[in-house]
Amino acid sequence: MVLYEEVNVHGYDEFCQAVSDRKGKEIFAYFSGNKDDKGKSWCPDCVKAEPIVRGEMSHLPEGSVFIYCQVGERAYWKDPNNEFKKTLKLSGVPTLLRYGTPQKLVEEECFKADLVKMLFTED
Amino acid sequence: MSPIGKHDYDLVVIGGGSGGLACSKEAAQLGQKVAVLDYVEPSAKGTKWGLGGTCVNVGCIPKKLMHQAALLGTAVKDAQKYGWQISGTVSHDWSTMAEAVQNYVKSLNWGHRVQLQDKKVTYLNLKGTLVDKHTIRGLSKAGKETILTAKNIVLATGGRPKYPSNVPGAVEHGITSDDIFWLKKSPGKTLVVGASYVALECAGFLTGIGLNTTVMVRSIALRGFDQQMAGLVTDYMESYGTRFEWKSVPTRVERLSSGALKVTWTNTQTGCEHSDTFDSVLWAVGRSPETKALGLDKVGVQISKETGKVIVGADESSSVPNIYAFGDIGEGRPELTPTAIKAGRLLAHRLAGRSSELMNYDNVATTVFTPLEYGCVGLSEVEAERRHGKDGIEVYHAFYKPLEFTVSQRDSSQCYIKVICEREGNQKILGLHFLGPNAGEVLQGFSLALQCGATYPQLTRTVGIHPTSAEELMKVNITKRSGLDPTVTGC
Numbered sequence: 001m002v003l004y005e006e007v008n009v010h011g012y013d014e015f016c017q018a019v020s021d022r023k024g025k026e027i028f029a030y031f032s033g034n035k036d037d038k039g040k041s042w043c044p045d046c047v048k049a050e051p052i053v054r055g056e057m058s059h060l061p062e063g064s065v066f067i068y069c070q071v072g073e074r075a076y077w078k079d080p081n082n083e084f085k086k087t088l089k090l091s092g093v094p095t096l097l098r099y100g101t102p103q104k105l106v107e108e109e110c111f112k113a114d115l116v117k118m119l120f121t122e123d
Numbered sequence: 124m125s126p127i128g129k130h131d132y133d134l135v136v137i138g139g140g141s142g143g144l145a146c147s148k149e150a151a152q153l154g155q156k157v158a159v160l161d162y163v164e165p166s167a168k169g170t171k172w173g174l175g176g177t178c179v180n181v182g183c184i185p186k187k188l189m190h191q192a193a194l195l196g197t198a199v200k201d202a203q204k205y206g207w208q209i210s211g212t213v214s215h216d217w218s219t220m221a222e223a224v225q226n227y228v229k230s231l232n233w234g235h236r237v238q239l240q241d242k243k244v245t246y247l248n249l250k251g252t253l254v255d256k257h258t259i260r261g262l263s264k265a266g267k268e269t270i271l272t273a274k275n276i277v278l279a280t281g282g283r284p285k286y287p288s289n290v291p292g293a294v295e296h297g298i299t300s301d302d303i304f305w306l307k308k309s310p311g312k313t314l315v316v317g318a319s320y321v322a323l324e325c326a327g328f329l330t331g332i333g334l335n336t337t338v339m340v341r342s343i344a345l346r347g348f349d350q351q352m353a354g355l356v357t358d359y360m361e362s363y364g365t366r367f368e369w370k371s372v373p374t375r376v377e378r379l380s381s382g383a384l385k386v387t388w389t390n391t392q393t394g395c396e397h398s399d400t401f402d403s404v405l406w407a408v409g410r411s412p413e414t415k416a417l418g419l420d421k422v423g424v425q426i427s428k429e430t431g432k433v434i435v436g437a438d439e440s441s442s443v444p445n446i447y448a449f450g451d452i453g454e455g456r457p458e459l460t461p462t463a464i465k466a467g468r469l470l471a472h473r474l475a476g477r478s479s480e481l482m483n484y485d486n487v488a489t490t491v492f493t494p495l496e497y498g499c500v501g502l503s504e505v506e507a508e509r510r511h512g513k514d515g516i517e518v519y520h521a522f523y524k525p526l527e528f529t530v531s532q533r534d535s536s537q538c539y540i541k542v543i544c545e546r547e548g549n550q551k552i553l554g555l556h557f558l559g560p561n562a563g564e565v566l567q568g569f570s571l572a573l574q575c576g577a578t579y580p581q582l583t584r585t586v587g588i589h590p591t592s593a594e595e596l597m598k599v600n601i602t603k604r605s606g607l608d609p610t611v612t613g614c
Contacts, residue, residue, distance in 0.1 A: 102227075122236070
């Protein structure tokens with residue numbers, strides 16, 4: 001039985017909506033560059049990190065939410081004024097974070113299964 | 124007891140602060156199997172925090188950020204003289220500042236956690252006690268026990284603020300530096316009891332953000348620092364708006380029906396009793412080492428009867444051969460983050476058998492981040508006189524005016540420099556004292572100079588950067604001995 005809820009969103013507005021719909025819940029978010037129609041992301045680090053992150057998802061706390069957010073196309077991401085960079089203060093993709101806390105893993109940090117597990121399980 | 128030669132870890136460090144983290148990470152990098160235990164006993168008011176120790180959570184970091192908040196308030200006032208049009212009055216919101224500071228500290232807690240994991244240091248959120256010289260008992264918050272064995276044990280548990288023992292109401296109604304940085308609401312009108320750098324720095328930023336602040340001093344300010352400089356620091360604070368109650372000791376703290384705190388004190392010079400009401404009382408009357416609950420007596424680790432700190436050798440060793448102690452709990456050691464970090468790293472190298480280099484605790488530069496900052500390296504004037512005799516030293520000094528103070532019409536009466544040198548021989552610089560803006564930044568380079576044995580002639584032969592306040596250090600030429608006016612005039 002799956003203990004957490006997985007939500008898939010595209011873009012900043014959908015992400016914010018998904019968060020506000022789930023007030024009071026513990027939310028983890030994974031930000032990735034958009035996948036093409038073959039399911040491959042333009043972001044090579046995101047391609048590498050995803051199976052590692054998914055591999056640790058069994059450790060997600062009961063009742064938590066995992067939001068998988070595709071941020072947009074490469075050109076949108078490269079713009080330093082995009083909403084993810086400006087408002088959420090994301091510095092790179094992939095980013096895996098515990099929403100509402102400073103706990104996050106950025107880029108190569110997402111390749112380390114033990115760090116991903118630590119983010120999912122420690123306070 | 125573990126079988127001989129087989130311990131769980133090569134090294135267990137008790138304490139995850141500046142020293143403990145540096146030591147454990149370095150040891151792991153050198154191939155040792157390391158665990159670090161960190162546990163924060165909540166303050167009397169219930170405040171607690173994450174990994175990183177005093178500096179990160181309730182010391183240097185939040186202090187400097189709040190000091191910066193206060194300086195910005197002064198800068199905003201100055202800005203108008205420089206042409207900035209600021210409509211209306213400028214006020215400070217404590218919650219905005221506190222939330223930003225607290226979030227930054229939490230990101231540091233996480234950063235340290237990631238680093239430990241990355242460097243393969245086992246992190247345990249347990250309160251560690253010594254069972255025997257190779258065994259540690261770790262207790263979790265829930266009371267669960269874990270036993271670890273280690274070849275070497277390092278104690279780096281730091282210190283916590285003291286409460287006065289003889290003032291009724293002190294614990295129930297007062298807070299300490301453990302609490303001030305984590306308050307969600309403004310402390311309001313505050314009485315700071317104490318005159319250490321902790322007291323003065325806190326009183327300084329509280330005044331700077333617009334709060335009615337009083338400092339209550341039992342005897343002298345900044346004990347251990349050059350007293351002439353300490354006087355100038357407090358003179359500036361008084362002119363800046365901090366109230367001082369000198370030669371006074373609190374006798375009781377009571378909570379009134381209004382919710383305010385009534386503090387009664389005695390002026391020890393006049394013998395008169397006074398009282399006033401405050402929203403908060405901040406005790407900054409010293410820190411005590413976290414050595415009482417370590418089980419040191421059981422294992423034979425000797426502590427100083429006077430201070431409670433662990434008696435250590437030059438290599439940070441305790442009276443028990445495989446147990447070491449450093450950082451704030453080491454007897455006679457400076458209570459500073461950079462010395463703890465460096466000592467921790469050198470200790471790790473020695474324990475891994477890679478080097479025999481000892482920590483050099485001499486000529487460590489420090490800065491007191493009061494509203495007008497005081498940076499110093501080397502000896503105080505009194506200490507220099509004690510070691511070399513009054514006739515054996517030459518004291519060069521100058522009152523200067525930072526250029527930025529001119530247009531903003533700020534009072535620079537306490538902006539002062541003192542360079543203490545040996546009078547004979549090559550006139551080696553023994554101590555350097557700077558009171559002025561950005562003292563920490565100004566002084567860092569000069570600490571290198573002292574490390575290299577810089578002399579007064581070398582100082583005067585070095586061309587200053589213009590226009591800065593730091594250049595006044597290169598130009599200092601009036602001696603105290605001459606009795607001439609040390610005020611710098613013009614370019």
